[in-house]
Amino acid sequence: MAIKLKKGSGGFEKIPIDMTPMIDCVFQLIIFFMLTLKIRANEGDFNINMPLGQGVGQQSELPPIKVRLESNPDGTLRTIAIGRQSLGNDQRAFALLNQEVLSLVGRPGAAFSKDIEVELDADYELQYQYVVSAMTACTGKVDEKTGQPLRFVEKIKFAPPRAKRAK
């Protein structure tokens, strides 16, 4: 690893460079990065704005789209309903919810879509994953061609929490 040359009396001679400290540092860095590395999926978020004491629909002139999520005692989903229409409790129900909300909005990016509000009214015991699925179904869909999200509802709100079921 001696690279530099120095002109001496007998021609050029190599000047040794001690690489040890640099290699020590570099290995320390590698060990640090290896230990701190966590390979995990990225996180995304849903923004909601919930001022205290504000009733649902007070921000907007449009009435909110009411989505009711009923749970079984064990926290699994019993049924999703939009208005008075029950949609079921499986993956198809979320697809139907997505279609229903889209039909109410008209099309993704419609002028008034920013004013439309969805109110989620879930049972206390319902597992949070169903609420996330409902929020996903209500706010938009993924464009099959581009893989990019198309959002058609920006505002999500929770109805006041329901009472815990007596055991």
Added chain:
Amino acid sequence: MASSNSIDIDMTPMIDIVFQLITFFMVVINFDAANSDERVRMAVSDLARPPKVKPPVELVLQVGFERHRDGAGKEVKDGPFLFYNGDLIPAPSFEKVFRPMLDREFQIEKIKGNLDGDGKAKTPVVIRADAECATGDVQKLIQICQQAGYEKFSLKAMQPEGK
């Protein structure tokens, strides 16, 4: 390293590889994930995307379970708990234990002048809740934050694998 009798070892390829490794780790490392608690197994959402502009300060609340295996190897979970500053706060004690902590946080916001025109905190509350948490517990937490003076919330979900 290089005396007249020693054999010179060419270190260049090793150093090349080592720098490649360092570059790789520097690119893939995600310091944001350092704040996230691994006990929280979040729900997956196709539409979950990282925010385009990350707020400079945020209040992260993580709700999840303590999971362990019983004698038969079956997973048992205790909770849900709020994991906050190293404390485990059980859901029934959110109001009693967490509210005073949150009030202190709000006082700090006030001293820093980080309030909007309505006297509410500008700092958003980021909620990382376990997929199996009761929705009512998450709502209760939101309600406590509202009462303390926070009104911007961000609910976290995981992106599907490979996206």
